[in-house]
Amino acid sequence: xxxxxxxxxxxxxxxxxxxxxxxxxxxxxxxxxxxxxxxxxxxxxxxxxxxxxxxxxxxxxxxxxxxxxxxxxxxxxxxxxxxxxxxxxxxxxxxxxxxxxxxxxxxxxxxxxxxxxxxxxxxxxxxxxxxxxxxxxxxxxxxxxxxxxxxxxxxxxxxxxxxxxx
Numbered sequence: 001x002x003x004x005x006x007x008x009x010x011x012x013x014x015x016x017x018x019x020x021x022x023x024x025x026x027x028x029x030x031x032x033x034x035x036x037x038x039x040x041x042x043x044x045x046x047x048x049x050x051x052x053x054x055x056x057x058x059x060x061x062x063x064x065x066x067x068x069x070x071x072x073x074x075x076x077x078x079x080x081x082x083x084x085x086x087x088x089x090x091x092x093x094x095x096x097x098x099x100x101x102x103x104x105x106x107x108x109x110x111x112x113x114x115x116x117x118x119x120x121x122x123x124x125x126x127x128x129x130x131x132x133x134x135x136x137x138x139x140x141x142x143x144x145x146x147x148x149x150x151x152x153x154x155x156x157x158x159x160x161x162x163x164x165x166x
Contacts (some may be wrong), residue, residue: 009054011069011071013065013067014065014066016063016066017060018043018063018064019061019062021062021123021124022043022062025041025124026041028041028130034166036070037077037129038129038131039079040061040063040066040128040129041063041125041127042121043059043061043062043109044122046119046155047121047122047123048121049118049119049120050088050109050110050111050118050119050121051118052112052114052116052117053111053114053115054110055108055111056090056091056092056113057110059107060104060106061105063104064074064102064103064104065105066102067099068100070099071134072099072134073132073133073135074097075094075096075097075130075132076090076097076131077131078090078129078164079127082127088108088112088119088121088127089100089110089112091109092108099135105130107128120136134164147159
């Protein structure tokens with residue numbers, strides 16, 4: 001059995017269930033032993049239609065948590081299948097939950113499809129994933145000149161060119 005650093009560092013996070021229907025639908029959990037993310041569930045009162053290219057909408061998850069640590073934060077990302085197959089992605093790309101945020105978690109959802117049918121989210125659907133990510137908080141040091149150089153140097157955005165042709 002391989003033991004990874006992730007399996008040896010398992011902080012305890014307090015979770016509040018704000019929507020009792022989560023008990024019937026299944027509490028947010030890792031779907032497999034090696035899953036990186038916990039699926040978040042749409043705690044809606046009725047189906048939600050999201051038209052192609054319409055403004056992003058917030059979906060409640062019925063969940064709040066208290067991380068109480070500066071060592072990590074939580075990140076909300078799209079579920080791969082919903083994003084690729086149906087076009088349901090996050091309206092803000094990636095959701096960041098700071099360790100001191102303790103209110104209900106919402107997921108900003110958006111139908112990225114240019115046209116076609118609406119995406120319908122049903123109450124109890126798994127709509128996104130919640131990942132816990134380590135944080136490094138370096139001290140910023142203001143300098144007039146950098147102390148060293150790199151191969152890229154001051155070459156800006158796009159300065160390394162395009163992908164190699166094979």
